[in-house]
Every structure is written in C-alpha cells, then in structure tokens.
Amino acid sequence: MNYVPLNIIPAAPNAKADINIRFSSFGRDDTRYGFTSMVSDGISMSSGNINVTFNDDYLWSDDRLLNFTAVHEIGHALGMSHSGVEPAIMFAYYDGTLRPMHSDDKMGIHSIYGWKTPKWNRIDADSGIQNLIQVTSPSNVIAANDGLYKMRSTGQILRYSNGAWITVDNNRDTAQVVGSSGTLYQRHHNGGTFRWTGRASNWQPLSGSDSNVVEIVAGADQLYCRRRDGWVARLTGSSWTSIEQPSAPGSRQIAVTDSKVLWNLLTNGYLVRSLWPYSAGEWTIVDINSGNVAIATGGDDFYKLQSDGTVxxxxxxxxxxxxxxxxxxVAIHAVGNMLYSRHGDGSVWRYTGTAGVWEMIDDRRGVVGTVGDRLGQVWGTMSNGEVWALVS
Incomplete structure (x- = not known):
C-alpha cells in the first residue's frame, strides 16, 4: 500500500488468514452490499478472524461497485470506522456515487498505521548544478520532451534519461532554463529566448536580445517574462506583448494555472491576477498582504507562502x-494536484489534502530544492549538488 507500512498478500493454501473474503446469501430483505465482522457472525469461515462478506444475492454487474464496496469493507477490516465526511469512501451510506479515495480515507489509515519510511535513490552528484526542473504536461499523455532537466553553472543543460544525463545544450550564454507542457525553453544573459526542438543542441530562436527581460516563466502552453522595469509580458510570435504596463510596485513572481490564469505577486506583497485571454492593464487585486513572499500553482489551484511560514x-x-x-x-512547489513544502531545516513535506496534515517525505535536512511531476514522482537537490529521486 502506498506510503502505509502494510503488506497485503494472499494467504498460502490451507494457511490461517488474517482477513477472510467470501460471498454469502444475506436473504432477500437484506439490501447491504457487504459487511465486515471481527468476531463469529454465525456463518464465519473461521470464528474469531476478520471476515469480509459480500452479498451473493446481489447481481454484481459493475466491477467498479464491487471494487468500491471492497475498499470500504477492507477499510473496516484494517480497523477504520465510518467517516463523517460524506465524499469519503468510508462514509456510512452509499448514494450511488462511486467516489475516489478521499484525503479523509487516507488520513484515517495513516492514523492507525503511520507512514512508510521514505526511500530515496541518488541519481547525481554534481557540485556545479545550478537548477533542476521537471517538464510535465497537463494531460495523461506524456509529451516527448517531458522529463527531468538540470542546468549547470557553465550554462550546460542536460536531460535525465534511462539512468544517465544527456547534454541537450552547452552554451555559456545560457542564464535560465524552464519548461511546461512538453516544451523546454532557455533564456540567455542578453534576454534572448529559445525553444528546444527535441534534437541535441538544436534550439529554435524565439525572441531577440532584450536587456529588460530578467526572468522567463513557462505555464500551460505559453511563455511569459518579468522585466526589469517591473511589468509582465507574454511571448506572441517573436516579440513580447505587455500584460502589465510599467508601474510601481513591480512584479516579484508570476505563476500560471492550467487554464492560463496568470498570477502576479508584486514587490509590496499584493496579489493580482489576469484571466485568459489577457488584455494590457486588466489586473484584478485578489489580496492585499505585505506578508506574501511566494506563490505557486498546481493544476488550477493557487497557493501562497507568507513570511511567518504559513501556507x-x-x-x-x-x-x-x-x-x-x-x-x-520556507519554500513551496506545486504541480498538478501535488503540493510540497520545504522547511527551514531542509525537511520536505507533501500535502495530504487535509488542512494541517502533511506527510514528511524527506528528513535528511539538507534539501535546497524540490521538483515533481503530476504522477507523484519527486526529486530533491541537496546543498552539495547531489540529486535524489523518491523511490517509495
């Protein structure tokens, strides 16, 4: 079971099982799909053991309903009681909706058995690493250029593939590398931008040199920049189209959702956003808080980090x-429905979906950066340049 220190396996023939699963007639007036008993119920296969019984009088024509019922009943067998949270699988009543696993279900099982000790595997040791990014697509289809990339202090960009780092560019002019939706971009020190074609060291020029461009941000299928004069722009063709006119205060950080909602954290802590399709100057103030220090988007969710360490x-x-x-x-990273928080001691925590409940996935106290993909894979960069992948 993912992140729970349990190993459920079939019992050997004629061996005594911890949990017995069977089908039995409940009688025509009994509408239950199944039940779980911890003691002898009169029809037990082995009195005193845990027995999960499915109603054999019901026509199980939908495997999804059988699976849903099994998850609920095995939850009882593992010690969980009914939940008061209606969307949870462990809610007492079934309303005809085949619900996915809810965060309340997950926290219920974790409250009994705790968490698995996370296991990490070192995939790199590079004191020259400057940045680590994960390019990921919003759909379930993995794009050709999705993957893990690193940039070295020399400007070299490498992709991790089949256990090895493969160079995709080696240019001292490179100042930054970003990616989104299967596309990898780089910014040069002179502000020029390029897109990787997928072939080694073959990059397509996008925009020319522009000393005002201090950072590029990839989001959805768009490329954005923050400028030295404080405004934000989007790349259209080979030029930057202004979304925010020069003003004070300027932009500190921008982030983009899957539906292209553009979030802008200003230098005074204010949060503003612009909806797609953008128009110059059309920003809505969403939050006035000088304590806002960082922002992150995952899917269409938006998160902010405040100066007191709250998320x-x-x-x-x-x-x-x-x-x-x-x-x-001290830092947050979001991708898809995953949210990660790095603490000041270097430990890394993953949000469970329940407010205030986070799973510690790295306690080595030396992590300086965390990236992940939408499938839950996580990589961490250590202060000594090592890169580690979360195995389980």
Missing amino acids: VWLDMSGPIWRTIEGAGS
Whole structure:
C-alpha cells in the first residue's frame, strides 16, 4: 500500500488468514452490499478472524461497485470506522456515487498505521548544478520532451534519461532554463529566448536580445517574462506583448494555472491576477498582504507562502483563503494536484489534502530544492549538488 507500512498478500493454501473474503446469501430483505465482522457472525469461515462478506444475492454487474464496496469493507477490516465526511469512501451510506479515495480515507489509515519510511535513490552528484526542473504536461499523455532537466553553472543543460544525463545544450550564454507542457525553453544573459526542438543542441530562436527581460516563466502552453522595469509580458510570435504596463510596485513572481490564469505577486506583497485571454492593464487585486513572499500553482489551484511560514490555499468555492500549513515553510512547489513544502531545516513535506496534515517525505535536512511531476514522482537537490529521486 502506498506510503502505509502494510503488506497485503494472499494467504498460502490451507494457511490461517488474517482477513477472510467470501460471498454469502444475506436473504432477500437484506439490501447491504457487504459487511465486515471481527468476531463469529454465525456463518464465519473461521470464528474469531476478520471476515469480509459480500452479498451473493446481489447481481454484481459493475466491477467498479464491487471494487468500491471492497475498499470500504477492507477499510473496516484494517480497523477504520465510518467517516463523517460524506465524499469519503468510508462514509456510512452509499448514494450511488462511486467516489475516489478521499484525503479523509487516507488520513484515517495513516492514523492507525503511520507512514512508510521514505526511500530515496541518488541519481547525481554534481557540485556545479545550478537548477533542476521537471517538464510535465497537463494531460495523461506524456509529451516527448517531458522529463527531468538540470542546468549547470557553465550554462550546460542536460536531460535525465534511462539512468544517465544527456547534454541537450552547452552554451555559456545560457542564464535560465524552464519548461511546461512538453516544451523546454532557455533564456540567455542578453534576454534572448529559445525553444528546444527535441534534437541535441538544436534550439529554435524565439525572441531577440532584450536587456529588460530578467526572468522567463513557462505555464500551460505559453511563455511569459518579468522585466526589469517591473511589468509582465507574454511571448506572441517573436516579440513580447505587455500584460502589465510599467508601474510601481513591480512584479516579484508570476505563476500560471492550467487554464492560463496568470498570477502576479508584486514587490509590496499584493496579489493580482489576469484571466485568459489577457488584455494590457486588466489586473484584478485578489489580496492585499505585505506578508506574501511566494506563490505557486498546481493544476488550477493557487497557493501562497507568507513570511511567518504559513501556507495558504485559495478555495474558489468561496472564494476564501484557507490556511493549510500553520508555520515552518520556507519554500513551496506545486504541480498538478501535488503540493510540497520545504522547511527551514531542509525537511520536505507533501500535502495530504487535509488542512494541517502533511506527510514528511524527506528528513535528511539538507534539501535546497524540490521538483515533481503530476504522477507523484519527486526529486530533491541537496546543498552539495547531489540529486535524489523518491523511490517509495
């Protein structure tokens, strides 16, 4: 079981099992799909053991319902009681909706058995590493250029493939590498931008030199930049189209959701956003808080990190700001439905989906950077240049 220190295997023939699973007639007036008993129930195969019984009088024509029922009943067999959270699988009543595993279900099993000790595998030791990024696509289809990349202090860019680092460019002019939706970009020290074609050291020029470009950000299928004069622009063709006119305060950080909502953290801590398709100057103030120090987007979710170490999520059902981590964070990273928080001691935590509940996935106290993909794979960069991959 993922991240739970349990190993469930079939019992050997004629061996005594911890959990017995069987089908039995409940009688025509019994509408239950199944039940779990911890003691003899009169029809037990082995009195005193845990028995999960499915109603053999029901026509199990939908494997999904059988699977849903099995997860619920085995949850009981593992010690879980009914949940008061209606979307949870362990909720007492079935309303006809085949619900996915809820964070309340996950935290219930973790509260009993704890967490697996995370295992990491070192994949690199490079004192010259400057940046590590993961290019990932928003769909379930992995694009050809999705993957893990690093940039060295010499400007060299390498891709991790089949256990080895392969050079995709080696140019001292390279100042930054970013990627999104299967596309890898680089910025040169003179502000020029390029897109990787997928062939070794073959890069397509996008925009010419521009000393005002100080950072590029890839989001969805777009490329953006922050400029030295404080405004934000989007690449259209071979030129930058202004989204924010020069003003004070300027932009500190930008982030983009899958639906191309552009978030802008200003130098005074204010948060503004612009909806797709953007128009110059059309920004909406969403938050006025000088304590905002960093932002992150995962899928269409938005998170902010505050100077006191708290992590806050924008619940769009309100909308309302909800604190999901009380203190301790110094950096956040989000991708898809995954959110990670790095603490000041170097430990890394993954958000479980329940406010205030985080799973520690790295306690080695030397992590300086964390990246991940939408499938839950995680990589960490250590202060000595080592790169480690989370195995389990």
